[in-house]
Amino acid sequence: MAGASAQVLAYGEAMIEFNQASKDRPEYLQGFGGDTSNFAIAAARQGARTGFVSAVGDDHFGRLLIDLWTREGVDTSTVRVDAAAPTGVYFVSHGPNGHAFEYLRKGSAASRYAPGDLPLDVIAAARVLHLSGISVAISDSACDAALCAIEHARANGVRVSFDTNLRLKLWPLARARAVMNEVLRMTDVCLPSWDDVAVLTGLDDRDAIVDLLLARGARVVALKLGKDGAYVATPEERRLVPGCAVAAVDATGAGDCFGGAFVARLAAGDDPFVAACYANAAAALSTLGYGAVAPIPRREDVERLLASQSR
DSSP: OGGGGOSEEEESOOEEEEEESOSSSOOEEEEEEOHHHHHHHHHHHTTOOEEEEEEEESSHHHHHHHHHHHHHTEEOTTEEEETTSOOOEEEEEEETTEEEEEEEOTTOTGGGOOGGGOOHHHHHHOSEEEEETTTTTSOHHHHHHHHHHHHHHHHTTOEEEEEOOOOTTTSOHHHHHHHHHHHHHTOSEEOOBHHHHHHHHOOOOHHHHHHHHHHHTOSEEEEEOGGGOEEEEOSSOEEEEOOOOOOOSOOTTHHHHHHHHHHHHHHTTOOHHHHHHHHHHHHHHHTTSSSSSTTOOOHHHHHHHHHHHTO
16 A cells, blocks of 8 residues: 555645636636645655545545545545545635635534544654644644644654644634644644744744744754745754745745655755755745646756756
8 A cells, every 4th residue: 555655644634726717707716725735745746655644525526636636646545535524615716905715614524534533554654744733723623633643653753744834714823822832842843934933932033933943842943934945943053045036926835835845855865954955946936837736846847946056
């Protein structure tokens, strides 16, 4: 079974996206969303053996997601099909104030995921288990499953990767802080974005933020700074790894792409600073097209960009 040998496992919710194609007409283009799903696809496109742990509904949208992962080489043997719940969807509309997001995810198949659903043998055989703030925010049972998965991973020597990805529409800040503090205590690779972690910690200095995350237990922190790159730190060293300058058109999912590429390279044996240089290039390339999934580059594209910048 492919899942048993996955290097990188991601846990969370994937959703179907409907993005308004025109400001003037109620026409929507169907796509895919979900931070940990984007992460898994990005890791797979860089060559990592990747699997996804989640649930989808026994419906057309769930089958679309399973088909997507299958095409992308993301193992789906650990995706449950829940006949009693739908696959989550969300709509993106465009108005005078920019993008507006509406989610239909309450009671979704992924939100009903529970500790008893976890594929413990597959988790124990992985190198990295990845989760996000959304993974632990969508429901109490999904949060319980996430914490159980983390504990099982650590008990079996599997590194835990965590992207803070704060969504205050899903839960109040006080609860987000409490739960994420517990997750951060068990995180090996921390992948926060500046806006999220500044709100979570109340800090506005990158060294103070990194100090706090390392003190919580992280062995590697890659603080994502958008086009400016990433501030990467270990207990022994910290360094700003500059971003790659490109003519970006859409940054949707760029942080997820960075995370998937970064962890894929860590799993392949790169040190964190080399992995961040690679991930910055992958994230930059992902901004050259529209949507979260389609523009995610493959390894040869990233290596071509890195080679052109080293000349």
